[in-house]
Amino acid sequence: MKIGCPREIKPQEFRVGMTPAAAQEAVANGHDVYIETNAGAGAGFTDADYTAVGAKILGTAKEVFAKADMIVKVKEPQAVERKMLREGQVLFTYLHLAPDPEQTKDLLASGATCIAYETVTDRMGGLPLLAPMSEVAGRLAPQVGAWTLQKANGGRGVLLGGVPGVAPAKVMVIGGGVVGTHAAKIAAGMGADVTVLDRSIPRLRYLDDVFGGSFKTSYASAGNTIELARQADMIIGAVLIPGAAAPKLISKAQLKELKPGAALVDVAIDQGGCFETSRATTHQDPIYEVDGIMHYCVANMPGAVARTSTIALGNATMPFMIALANKGWKQACADDPHLLNGLNVHAGKLTYAAVGEALGIASIPAADALKH
Numbered sequence: 001m002k003i004g005c006p007r008e009i010k011p012q013e014f015r016v017g018m019t020p021a022a023a024q025e026a027v028a029n030g031h032d033v034y035i036e037t038n039a040g041a042g043a044g045f046t047d048a049d050y051t052a053v054g055a056k057i058l059g060t061a062k063e064v065f066a067k068a069d070m071i072v073k074v075k076e077p078q079a080v081e082r083k084m085l086r087e088g089q090v091l092f093t094y095l096h097l098a099p100d101p102e103q104t105k106d107l108l109a110s111g112a113t114c115i116a117y118e119t120v121t122d123r124m125g126g127l128p129l130l131a132p133m134s135e136v137a138g139r140l141a142p143q144v145g146a147w148t149l150q151k152a153n154g155g156r157g158v159l160l161g162g163v164p165g166v167a168p169a170k171v172m173v174i175g176g177g178v179v180g181t182h183a184a185k186i187a188a189g190m191g192a193d194v195t196v197l198d199r200s201i202p203r204l205r206y207l208d209d210v211f212g213g214s215f216k217t218s219y220a221s222a223g224n225t226i227e228l229a230r231q232a233d234m235i236i237g238a239v240l241i242p243g244a245a246a247p248k249l250i251s252k253a254q255l256k257e258l259k260p261g262a263a264l265v266d267v268a269i270d271q272g273g274c275f276e277t278s279r280a281t282t283h284q285d286p287i288y289e290v291d292g293i294m295h296y297c298v299a300n301m302p303g304a305v306a307r308t309s310t311i312a313l314g315n316a317t318m319p320f321m322i323a324l325a326n327k328g329w330k331q332a333c334a335d336d337p338h339l340l341n342g343l344n345v346h347a348g349k350l351t352y353a354a355v356g357e358a359l360g361i362a363s364i365p366a367a368d369a370l371k372h
Helices: 020-028 047-051 061-067 101-110 131-148 178-189 201-211 222-231 253-257 267-271 301-327 329-335 353-359
Strands: 002-005 032-036 056-058 070-072 090-093 113-116 170-174 193-198 216-219 234-237 263-266 287-290 293-296 343-346
Touching: 002 061, 020 032, 020 047, 020 301, 032 047, 032 061, 047 056, 056 061, 070 301, 090 301, 101 343, 101 353, 113 329, 131 178, 131 234, 131 263, 131 267, 131 293, 131 301, 170 178, 170 222, 178 193, 178 201, 178 234, 193 201, 193 222, 201 216, 216 222, 222 253, 234 267, 263 267, 301 329
Parallel strands: 002 032, 002 070, 032 056, 070 090, 090 113, 170 193, 170 234, 193 216, 234 263, 263 293
Antiparallel strands: 113 343, 287 293
16 A cells, blocks of 8 residues: 655644654555655654655655555644545544534545544543543643743743742642543642542542542532632643533633633643633644633644654554555454544545534444445
8 A cells, every 4th residue: 555644734733644663664564655755854753764664755745645545644634635635545644523614524525534543442442542642732731831820921920839838839630531640640740739620430539549649639510620720720621522522611701710820721622622711722822811811722732742742643553554554444444443433534424423413414324434
């Protein structure tokens, strides 16, 4: 199979869909790999790193799209990239279609087969291709939140860990999944007073067993959420519903109840955000203020640490990419129900129910797509 990896063109996106290690695996399996020139530069990989393992370098994204049977990317395809997709081509990348009707419409029109990293599952009910980026974003959240809290950036002027004789910042993490666990772990490591909220009592039990000494846990009822929010210096939103829009956990009206200069870090912004006043920002202009509350809502947080993110993502996607290349998408999805869960669009049909519900578009079961 011809596998193509274009350079990411979304602003401030420095990751790349294929590492040289992934390219090497694909070549070893007998496939042709085409990389757009300088695609890996933002993550510290040179064209020479790719040619050394047998990949071929092409000058433009247009050539990569024209050559490849399967396109491997990181971010959802931008409008100009969507025009280059063709019927029968496989796209393997993050899609996040639920809050994005324009992209969904274009992908349906392209006739391509689109498999989304964020809806591929595993045996434990986890999301193995979202997990590495969730780990990165979770660990990054207290770091960027601490920066947002600095007075010069509009924050409360509170040091996360405090100092002897001065209490540390109160950090509230809403959601105890992968993002929330890693955020709480790092915030606690920085010396903050951390509470994690979740609606799963078994999950709270697990967090208490494993991290009991590092941070506290609380049940995420609406009452508990606002009560803890009033006391918090930093609130990290880490709630995900696979493939669907994130629920709104703090309303605009509630902002006036928070401490002036408190920092909201919305890690769920890729899925529409979990605070009512969230809107996507970039690494160049990451924060804004609403009613005295600072919001950090960068839509691709892991892009800030592109090298770590690229390698972590490459490790996770590689076995799926190789299966798709070795068997073809149809056989690979038929053999692996977890990969089949990643199928969002095929031949002009939506194949993921949660996206259909979010956008009001009819969908077919993914298994039905295997019959076409």
